[in-house]
Amino acid sequence: MAPTSAAVGEGLTLSELTARADEIVVARAVWSESRYEGGQIVTETELERIETIRGDARAPLRLVAPGGVVGPVGMRVEGSPRIAVGEEAVVFARRSSRGVRAVGMSQGVFPVRRRGGRPFVHPSGEGIVLVRRDAQGRLAHVEPPIAAPMALGEFLALVRREAGLR
Template identity: 40%
Template sequence: MVIALVASSLSAAGVAHATSTEAMDLRALVHDADHVVVGTVVSQDARYDHLDRIVTDVTIRVDERMHGAAREGTTIVVRRLGGVIGDVGLRIEGEPSFVEGERVVLFARLVAADHVLRPIGMSQGVLPISRESGIEMVMPGGEGLALVQRGSDGRLRAAPGALMAPEPVDALLARVRDLVAEIHGAD
């Protein structure tokens, strides 16, 4: 369950710096996901949706499926809020950003009302993969988010995300596969 706090507190200059939301650990990302895949960003298409918001549909080729109906070699489309159409743009702090050609570990959920896939926990559900010193590493997600958890006293406190530091791809994917098997069983 995500506590989407509309808490992009505006500074004196009136600029939002982060969106506050409930921190999700790896177990929560896997639990809430309809799809867990490693994929490569193929393309992005910004457009206006039925509510006249700018959204970007991101096509991702599935390189490895860990959970969900998408098969390796096929593509899935994930929608994020925001994007650029001509000289008009919309940016939502905490929404994931994608780069064509980039590999990601994606945790996504089908939003039935819109019939689209959305990353779990905004940018928490998109973990970029980069190469550092010749080793593929999964980078922490959650860009643009102030992650919080409610304490026993009811107050919100800063909290860690699913991944605190870069982690080798093989190690992270082994943990994800174990969680998928435990939570969702065999696909």
């Protein structure tokens, strides 16, 4: 059996992702660059807004995530969101003094892939084992907000409902 690795994080519901996000967008990554920040490597990805559900539709959106490669040095952070240039995703992000970050690490980035020409949202949370405390206070595994691909329009309708939008 091959070794595996993952981060452990609090599993967030779609309602929690929506409530914690300053920005909720359907976006395409158009540029990405890794750099050192405070002795660690981070990757900044510029997102082109396709649709803005929450946030300033005119404001630039550059997602900052831990990890990346600078010259010969690489740093991998399990559970860190990654959007390759050219890829689309539904992104739940929060603005802070350290930049725009995905809510719940990779939980806040839902990849969008096309099947038969139609866009489908795929489960998020790559590289994270999602857990929550049960009634007895023990950590228990939980599923991501969506467990299987879902049509983009259907997913956005759920998000708008959670955000109190129609």
